[in-house]
Amino acid sequence: MSDLAFDHAPVGLAVLENRVIKRCNQQFALTFGDAPTAYIDVPIAELYPSREDYHRVGELLQQDEGAKSGLYHDERIMRRRSGELFWCRVRGRSISPDAPFRSGIWSFADISEDRPVVSLTPREREVAILTCKGLSAKEIGLKLDLSYRTIETHRAHLLQKFNARKLPELVAKLTGMPL
Numbered sequence: 001m002s003d004l005a006f007d008h009a010p011v012g013l014a015v016l017e018n019r020v021i022k023r024c025n026q027q028f029a030l031t032f033g034d035a036p037t038a039y040i041d042v043p044i045a046e047l048y049p050s051r052e053d054y055h056r057v058g059e060l061l062q063q064d065e066g067a068k069s070g071l072y073h074d075e076r077i078m079r080r081r082s083g084e085l086f087w088c089r090v091r092g093r094s095i096s097p098d099a100p101f102r103s104g105i106w107s108f109a110d111i112s113e114d115r116p117v118v119s120l121t122p123r124e125r126e127v128a129i130l131t132c133k134g135l136s137a138k139e140i141g142l143k144l145d146l147s148y149r150t151i152e153t154h155r156a157h158l159l160q161k162f163n164a165r166k167l168p169e170l171v172a173k174l175t176g177m178p179l
Contacts, residue, residue, distance in 0.1 A: 006023075006025055007025050007026055007036075008025070008026065009025055009027060010027060011027055011107045011108070011109050012024070012025065012027040012028030012029075012030075012031045012032070012107060012108035012109065012110075013025045013027070013028055013105065013106070013107055013108075014028050014039070014044075014105075014106050014108065015103075015104075015105055015106075016044060016092075016101075016103070016104055016105075016106055017102065017103050018101050018102060019043060019044050019045065019058070019101050020041060020042070020043050020044065021039045021040065021041070021042045021043075021044060022040065022041070023036075023040070024036050024039045028108055031080075031088075031108060031109075031110050032047055032078075032080050032081055032108075033080045033081035033082050034081050046079075047078050047079055047080075048078065048079060049077055049078070049079050049085055050122065052122045053076070053077070053122060053125070056122060056125075056126065057074075057076060058101070060074070061100055061101075062100070069097060070093055070094045070095075070097035070100070071091075071092070071093055071094075072090075072091070072092045072093075072094070072100070073089070073090065073091040073092070074089075074090055074129065075087060075088065075089050075090070075111065075129070075132070075175070076088060076090060076125070076129070077117060077120075077125065078090075078108070085117045086110055086112040086117060087110075087111045087112045087114075087115040087117060088108050088109065088110060088111065088112075089107075089108075089109040089111050090106060090107070090108055090109075091106065091107045092104050092105065092106040092107070093105050093106075115173070115174070115175075118161050118162060119161075120158075120161070123144075123154060124154055124157060124158055124161075126144060127140060127144075127151060127154040127155060127158065128158055128174055130143060130144075131155065131158075131167070131170070131171060131174070132171055132174050132175050136148075137151040137152050137155065138151075155167065155170070158170055158174075162174070
């Protein structure tokens with residue numbers, strides 16, 4: 001019965017070991033394109049927009065307080081096999097919290113209908129994610145080792161790209177929340 005639940009879950013599921021897909025369900029394959037068997041032993045890095053994004057998310061995972069307890073979640077841009085970029089809600093549970101990449105189960109939900117993909121630099125993506133987590137410009141600056149004025153400049157670019165007038169409107173657009 002557990003195989004049936006895994007294979008037919010309404011959300012994409014993947015078992016990862018050292019950031020390599022060992023198994024995935026039908027919804028995962030449908031979301032990213034291809035068949036479940038096509039993902040066996042595929043590095044998850046292939047589904048990120050860039051190597052930089054892959055490494056950045058890995059570093060964030062290592063630093064995240066929740067991940068230290070074995071849980072992690074975020075929303076990020078991922079890449080389908082076709083090359084199309086889309087927003088994805090990612091949640092994970094590490095089976096080995098002391099080594100979060102060793103083994104875990106991850107869910108991937110396509111949320112692109114609620115949020116358009118706008119071309120962002122890797123730094124703008126970092127600032128956008130941390131802004132949505134409620135961090136101030138000074139807190140983001142400390143986390144990214146940048147001045148708060150640089151963060152404000154990135155936020156100004158984000159406001160312009162998302163056609164938002166104020167920060168709360170930007171956050172609403174980034175998170176897909178109704179205004």
